[in-house]
Amino acid sequence: METETAESIExxxxxxxxxxxxxxxxxxxxxxxxxxxxxxxxxxxxxxQDINLTMPAGSIQVVMGLSxxxxxxxxxxxxxxxxxxxxxxxxxxxxxCKMNTRALRNFRRHKTAMVFQKFALLPHRTVIDNVVYGLxxxxxxxxxxxxxARRWIDRVGLSGFEDNYxxxxxxxxxxxxxxxxxxxxxxxxxxxxxxxxxxxxLIRMDMQSVLLDxxxxxxxxxxxxxxxxxxxxxxxxxxxxxRDGAVVQEGTGQDIVLRPADDYIENFVKEVNRGRVILVExxxxxxxxxxxxxxxxxxxxxLESAARAMTQSNVNVANVIDMNGExxxxxxxxxxxxxxxxxxxxxxxxxxxxxx
Amino acid sequence: xxxxxxxxxxGRTELRDxxxxxxxxxxxWTREHGGTVEAIFEPIKDxxxxxxxxxxxxxxxxxLIAITAIAxxxxxxxxxxVGTLLTLVLIGYFDMWEDTxxxxxxxxxxxxxxxxxxxxxxxxxxxxxxxxxxxxxVLDIMxxxxxxxxxxxxxxxLGIGKVPGLLAVVxxxxxxxxxxxxxxxxxxxxxxxxxxxxxxxSSWQRLKNVQIxxxxxxxxxGINQTIMMALALVVxxxxxxxxxxxxxxxxxxANQQFTLGVFNGLAIVGIAIIFDRVSQAYGKRLQxxxxxxxxN
Numbered sequence: 001m002e003t004e005t006a007e008s009i010e011x012x013x014x015x016x017x018x019x020x021x022x023x024x025x026x027x028x029x030x031x032x033x034x035x036x037x038x039x040x041x042x043x044x045x046x047x048x049q050d051i052n053l054t055m056p057a058g059s060i061q062v063v064m065g066l067s068x069x070x071x072x073x074x075x076x077x078x079x080x081x082x083x084x085x086x087x088x089x090x091x092x093x094x095x096x097c098k099m100n101t102r103a104l105r106n107f108r109r110h111k112t113a114m115v116f117q118k119f120a121l122l123p124h125r126t127v128i129d130n131v132v133y134g135l136x137x138x139x140x141x142x143x144x145x146x147x148x149a150r151r152w153i154d155r156v157g158l159s160g161f162e163d164n165y166x167x168x169x170x171x172x173x174x175x176x177x178x179x180x181x182x183x184x185x186x187x188x189x190x191x192x193x194x195x196x197x198x199x200x201x202l203i204r205m206d207m208q209s210v211l212l213d214x215x216x217x218x219x220x221x222x223x224x225x226x227x228x229x230x231x232x233x234x235x236x237x238x239x240x241x242x243r244d245g246a247v248v249q250e251g252t253g254q255d256i257v258l259r260p261a262d263d264y265i266e267n268f269v270k271e272v273n274r275g276r277v278i279l280v281e282x283x284x285x286x287x288x289x290x291x292x293x294x295x296x297x298x299x300x301x302x303l304e305s306a307a308r309a310m311t312q313s314n315v316n317v318a319n320v321i322d323m324n325g326e327x328x329x330x331x332x333x334x335x336x337x338x339x340x341x342x343x344x345x346x347x348x349x350x351x352x353x354x355x356x
Numbered sequence: 357x358x359x360x361x362x363x364x365x366x367g368r369t370e371l372r373d374x375x376x377x378x379x380x381x382x383x384x385w386t387r388e389h390g391g392t393v394e395a396i397f398e399p400i401k402d403x404x405x406x407x408x409x410x411x412x413x414x415x416x417x418x419x420l421i422a423i424t425a426i427a428x429x430x431x432x433x434x435x436x437x438v439g440t441l442l443t444l445v446l447i448g449y450f451d452m453w454e455d456t457x458x459x460x461x462x463x464x465x466x467x468x469x470x471x472x473x474x475x476x477x478x479x480x481x482x483x484x485x486x487x488x489x490x491x492x493x494v495l496d497i498m499x500x501x502x503x504x505x506x507x508x509x510x511x512x513x514l515g516i517g518k519v520p521g522l523l524a525v526v527x528x529x530x531x532x533x534x535x536x537x538x539x540x541x542x543x544x545x546x547x548x549x550x551x552x553x554x555x556x557x558s559s560w561q562r563l564k565n566v567q568i569x570x571x572x573x574x575x576x577x578g579i580n581q582t583i584m585m586a587l588a589l590v591v592x593x594x595x596x597x598x599x600x601x602x603x604x605x606x607x608x609x610a611n612q613q614f615t616l617g618v619f620n621g622l623a624i625v626g627i628a629i630i631f632d633r634v635s636q637a638y639g640k641r642l643q644x645x646x647x648x649x650x651x652n
Contacts, residue, residue: 079554109556120551124569124645133565134555165645185555 006057006221007092007111007188009078014051014087016073016245019044022085035244047073048245051087055238057188058219062236064226070245071225072117075193078223079112080104091189109138113182117194119174121166127153127177128162134185152180156210172203179207183214192224196231208234229268233257233277241265253277275304275340280320283339284329289319293330296321307336386513397519404465404518411457419457420444427630431637440634443626452601452623459590459600460627466522466586470530471579478537478578479563488538495531503528503592511596521598525589532581540574541567576639580632587628 017025017038025033025044035046048070055061065071076082077089080096089096091111099107113134121130131149140148153162156176166174175195182190192211196204208231215222226232232239233253240250241261249261257277260266281299295318297306310318316333365371386393411419420441427440447456481488506527510520544567552566568575594602601620608617 081550081553105556105558107556108554112554114551114554116547116551118547120545120547122548122551122566122569124572124643133552137555137557137561137565167645191554 006219008057009055010090011051011053012088015049015085016047017044017085018047046245057221059237060222060235062224062232062239064232065242069242071242075191075225079108111187112189113185113187114191115178115182115195117197119178126163130177131180131184148184152184156180172199190220190222194225254282276302278303278339280306280331283335284320284331286329289327290317290330293317293319303336303340401519408461411461427634430634436633440630447623455601466525467583469526470533470582474530474533475537478534481538482541498527499531507596516597520596521593525586525593528589529582529586533578536574536578540571544570573643580635583631
């Protein structure tokens with residue numbers, strides 16, 4: 001088990017404009033100048049606008065958006081690989097943007113670790129020499145470097161590959177090296193920039209499971225960037241959706257699926273498997289238990305599992321219990337199924353039903 | 357005569373006076389500071405003498421074995437090793453051993469000096485666009501100025517002998533290593549650099565762990581080019597008293613001795629090929645990690 005405490009991250013009023021005279025357009029952007037206007041009239045690119053995000057310690061914050069939405073720019077502000085035009089990035093209350101070179105270097109060495117989309121391993125170093133990199137530049141002694149690295153190589157399932165070079169490994173294995181390198185650093189904040197996007201679907205699922213398993217134990221503050229909503233919903237305790245450099249919605253996976261903020265997000269969530277995202281607690285009726293119910297379900301049961309449980313027990317209603325085992329309401333089969341299929345799906349599903 | 361028939365050049369007297377003034381100024385400067393400059397180059401002179409004595413005073417079989425061994429450990433290739441041995445034996449058999457040793461010694465020191473000066477300049481250049489813009493034209497001049505031209509000030513300053521020869525060779529041969537060090541570092545994958553930064557590397561750690569190793573193939577190509585260019589200047593350098601394979605060639609030109617010229621010319625070609633093949637094979641071997649690709 002890790003002994004360090006997780007760190008919260010708070011981003012306040014963050015703007016990023018790319019270009020020579022970025023600072024001089026800040027006021028215009030604050031007064032409502034759009035990305036397109038800034039680009040066409042002034043030749044500056046608006047990367048991020050008015051980002052305000054609180055990422056609680058010890059949870060996975062997903063930042064989702066399509067390419068060009070500014071998500072990779074955003075994550076690079078957290079360890080200041082990119083400097084903001086204005087704004088603050090507070091980690092446990094300390095502003096990363098105000099650190100001097102030495103403080104920033106120490107912050108990067110001890111507080112953050114990063115996993116990259118294209119792995120970014122050192123091609124001339126073996127797996128183990130890549131994994132020790134973080135500790136090596138911290139000046140940790142050689143023996144400790146080796147034991148730590150071997151432990152994490154083992155945890156990500158790469159034992160026996162210590163002396164291979166990265167390009168002797170498959171993409172999935174290379175990213176395990178990337179993950180092991182980040183974990184060996186023993187930092188409370190883990191930044192993952194589209195870490196699994198370059199992997200094929202099965203391997204990606206596999207890596208997601210690896211991450212979730214590790215997170216149960218490590219409780220790091222993870223910032224995970226993705227363009228894939230399924231991945232976002234699977235991993236994220238909270239999800240922020242980015243578009244044109246602005247946050248369009250922020251909330252839990254359920255919030256986003258059940259109450260999409262606008263058409264853009266609506267479009268995104270259309271294809272999602274709702275039964276695996278929505279939890280019993282958001283469709284239950286609060287109040288006293290149903291007298292005739294024989295089945296009990298946790299608040300945080302996924303609808304799919306709830307429907308399965310009710311079908312198997314051959315009941316139409318179940319009581320919902322909270323974490324303390326106390327009853328807090330009831331849920332019916334009807335409500336469960338209704339929430340799993342979208343109400344406005346007439347167009348596609350309806351026709352299919354008729355033609356069948 | 358119409359005004360456009362001849363270019364309106366500076367008056368002859370003025371031009372002569374200008375040249376004389378510059379020459380006089382430079383001559384005065386050399387007379388005053390020649391001693392100091394010579395003192396600065398004293399350690400290099402010692403190095404040159406030491407390496408030449410080492411190669412000449414060591415019995416030839418030991419040198420033969422040593423160079424063949426270097427070829428083997430550098431390249432790990434049998435054809436290159438055998439080729440090296442054969443070339444050296446032929447050079448010795450045709451009685452060019454001593455001159456060859458002098459040339460090899462000169463090459464060794466010139467390359468060493470070029471590396472020691474060139475790589476740091478290349479690194480500095482890769483870090484600053486301004487510096488790159490300033491140094492590039494200087495390198496262009498150094499590479500295109502006919503070799504004879506910078507023999508003149510060097511000789512005025514240091515007279516004839518090994519050190520001015522070395523200076524002329526280094527000036528001519530150093531540009532590739534500077535250029536390719538700069539290029540190699542600039543071509544290093546931005547993502548890998550970003551990763552190095554994200555883990556909190558200092559700029560020295562970044563240079564040592566990422567930039568230099570990843571730029572190594574390009575830097576090695578630069579070293580290889582530097583060696584080749586240095587060898588090419590050997591004949592010219594012999595005009596200012598650098599001993600070695602260049603002097604018989606010079607003598608052959610003066611006396612129209614075709615065979616003497618060809619023999620010594622071939623010996624230069626021989627050691628050029630040895631240097632080239634061994635250094636290239638060594639550079640390639642350094643990159644062995646990139647050869648075994650997943651799936652192959």
